[in-house]
Amino acid sequence: MIKKEIQVKADLLGSNKAVAATIREKLSQRGILTLNLISSPGAGKTSLLESLASRIRPEHEMAVIEGDIETERDAERIRAQGIPAWQIKTGGACHLEAKMIGKLFPEIPSELDFLFIENVGNLVCPASFDLGEHIRCVLLSSPEGDDKPKKYPKVFTTSDCLLITKADLVPLLPFDIERAKKEALEINPALQTFVISSLTGSGLDEFVEFLKISLQNLRQKYA
């Protein structure tokens, strides 16, 4: 990269970080646990949110911010579950930025428990942009292969939890769950890992339990 590019990138990341910190502080004060979901296209982010709805809503309120380059499709899928959803169309940009979340902030109801931000499908660029979330989750779907953590390390090192998705397909694929976990934990030993299938529901109760405990912890800290 030439010097001018490096400077522009540093400025961009610096200003993003400042906006993200303000958003996180506001969300913490309101007691809204916020997650940033990052993965390749089609790893199952929207399907996860659809299948979390029935498990979260008896007790808690959730809402979703959808990031996509084009189309309202993902927000429509979420709204069909009766969940408030906002669609951000980036119009070409490969990731969400904190200022895009900041613009939506006035619309976010304050009685919320969980706010999920579904990033643009991209295992690379979103890793560099803090959105003000409390928990960053990277999703790795079994058809992508168990060799991805070391090939795309940044998103694994900056995440708090790893969801191995499409577990129902594992018996049909050359995918070794233990190898994938081991690779990811080698580069980030603090990762909480879950193996889930949004189709069969396996692993989802454990993940929801983790969300509820994280919510309690956030509220105790900011009480």
Place this chain on the structure above:
Amino acid sequence: MIKKEIQVKADLLGSNKAVAATIREKLSQRGILTLNLISSPGAGKTSLLESLASRIRPEHEMAVIEGDIETERDAERIRAQGIPAWQIKTGGACHLEAKMIGKLFPEIPSELDFLFIENVGNLVCPASFDLGEHIRCVLLSSPEGDDKPKKYPKVFTTSDCLLITKADLVPLLPFDIERAKKEALEINPALQTFVISSLTGSGLDEFVEFLKISLQNLRQKYA
């Protein structure tokens, strides 16, 4: 984007385009048909190259340039097939650029027929960077879902061919091949489409035939 960012991006794309044009001209004069393979992580780019090897090599010579953020894994898989392969590690960058190909140029043997460039796994950013290829192929794997062309349009509008991969998994998935093709052709009616499985070999003969005809056409044009 602020004005300075837009200007830096325009400069970067402009200089990339010029380098790419020079590379393409040199490759054309040598009669080396060059392909740029773009897809999400784990859509099957390396597996495709492995399974093309035995179908191309009885008659023709091929070589591969591998682009990854980290690791030499993909190049090692290709070399294990006895095929020359160079690994470009981008060290964080989300796409290959023409100057990276240009640097390798002196090492590329001139008796080659096909040069495959496997881009970084990313359905977004590589679409903006011409690498000097003759044919750009976007791979969409069936587990990613048939709704991706309109959500990630740029790579589909800038590609010459679409390979729907992992066709063997289609019977197990909510993936409609005709819907995926229709979506892609609506945004780019000129796309040549192939439905393949590197595991079973289905569709590969048809794709190899397309490659051989494209090679003939290139050589006739530059004879």
